[in-house]
Amino acid sequence: DQQVKQNSPSLSVQEGRISILNCDYTNSMFDYFLWYKKYPAEGPTFLISISSIKDKNEDGRFTVFLNKSAKHLSLHIVPSQPGDSAVYFCAASHTGTASKLTFGTGTRLQVTL
């Protein structure tokens, strides 16, 4: 049972444009959501997070939006840069499990020149 879903395995965006990565979840107990970025043969690195009491969190070029009623979150990268090319994982947790995260399957972002 995949509780966190990233339905787009890959995405290609031109440099300078906006990248939008989507994530859906099914467990209504999730109250904290994170995005991780991963390069090949390396461990994931934390990018940005959002608590369920908010609907938006921004950090530089990265913004995460949360729609609780739709159980959907998205990561916006503006403007996209070639160095953003990586696999992005959405993850979720709930109070009581804290850092025991449930991950999505990942979306591979390719930023082209």
Next chain:
Amino acid sequence: DGGITQSPKYLFRKEGQNVTLSCEQNLNHDAMYWYRQDPGQGLRLIYYSQIVNDFQKGDIAEGYSVSREKKESFPLTVTSAQKNPTAFYLCASSTKRPGQGPNTGELFFGEGSRLTVL
């Protein structure tokens, strides 16, 4: 520098052999985790430990074993009972134990160990 060190980075094993992956952290974190990554399946939790001498099974613990004798160390043994051991293994740590305090949930990951069974 503080961080998580996994070794070896690459490992080959014959079928029927046990192998142990090392994970060491100097971040003074209480909680440590082992995840497995397979193509198209994201990261799946194998085992986690909230404190020394304590650990719990994750979602896919069958065929694996762990120990937590020291705060800094959380080795993972892939036993011969694991039917599909070829994968990329990731160790992580966190300041937060499950159920402890505000939910911030951030994990810090090592660089991973790729195990290939021949």
